[in-house]
Amino acid sequence: SQQGEEDPQALSIQEGENATMNCSYKTSINNLQWYRQNSGRGLVHLILIRSNEREKHSGRLRVTLDTSKKSSSLLITASRAADTASYFCATGRSRLTFGEGTQLTVNP
Amino acid sequence: GAGVSQSPRYKVAKRGQDVALRCDPISGHVSLFWYQQALGQGPEFLTYFQNEAQLDKSGLPSDRFFAERPEGSVSTLKIQRTQQEDSAVYLCASSGRVQLTFYEQYFGPGTRLTVT
Numbered sequence: 001s002q003q004g005e006e007d008p009q010a011l012s013i014q015e016g017e018n019a020t021m022n023c024s025y026k027t028s029i030n031n032l033q034w035y036r037q038n039s040g041r042g043l044v045h046l047i048l049i050r051s052n053e054r055e056k057h058s059g060r061l062r063v064t065l066d067t068s069k070k071s072s073s074l075l076i077t078a079s080r081a082a083d084t085a086s087y088f089c090a091t092g093r094s095r096l097t098f099g100e101g102t103q104l105t106v107n108p
Numbered sequence: 109g110a111g112v113s114q115s116p117r118y119k120v121a122k123r124g125q126d127v128a129l130r131c132d133p134i135s136g137h138v139s140l141f142w143y144q145q146a147l148g149q150g151p152e153f154l155t156y157f158q159n160e161a162q163l164d165k166s167g168l169p170s171d172r173f174f175a176e177r178p179e180g181s182v183s184t185l186k187i188q189r190t191q192q193e194d195s196a197v198y199l200c201a202s203s204g205r206v207q208l209t210f211y212e213q214y215f216g217p218g219t220r221l222t223v224t
Contacts, residue, residue: 033212035215042199042215042216042217042218043151043199043201043215044215045212045213045214048212088150088151090150094139094141094156094164094203095141095153095156095164095167096141096143096151096153096213097153098150098151098152099150100148100149100150101149101150
């Protein structure tokens with residue numbers, strides 16, 4: 001069973017725009033991770049945010065975490081066609097529990 | 109360096125056949141995970157090894173699924189008497205961390221299993 005839900009399920013934007021994806025989860029967590037999956041590179045870890053952090057940046061990625069609402073968001077700024085992929089949030093210390101993912105399409 | 113590799117990349121099996129899927133983790137990684145990913149869904153946990161010990165197999169969907177990692181490196185996921193509902197991508201991941209806080213997992217490309 002999935003831990004939570006991503007929202008939206010699908011997102012289509014133009015190159016240069018920002019993309020925001022949201023994730024909700026059900027149980028208390030120690031950390032939350034975001035992964036990207038595309039046909040070329042498989043499932044790749046993007047960023048991890050700990051439960052005592054509220055925001056984290058990595059390059060064009062910005063992740064926020066609201067433990068009171070059991071939710072997280074991933075913002076990709078200045079999107080590129082190469083960002084086209086499915087994005088998943090995942091929780092867990094060892095075994096990861098993934099959401100159902102957001103399919104992002106960035107149109108050139 | 110080399111990442112996680114999986115073989116075969118694609119497998120077509122007739123219903124009732126047994127299949128064996130192989131995972132070569134990153135050299136030196138202690139932890140190894142198997143996940144099953146159905147079309148349009150996120151990966152779902154199957155089982156977890158730390159070295160050769162299978163610490164968690166609670167995600168295996170039935171007793172037709174069996175995994176092993178006898179020498180603490182290469183792992184094999186075996187599915188007996190395959191059924192159509194076993195059709196999915198099987199992902200292997202490895203991690204080198206043994207600390208208690210978190211693991212970043214490195215995933216292989218997956219094996220796409222189609223049961224006809």
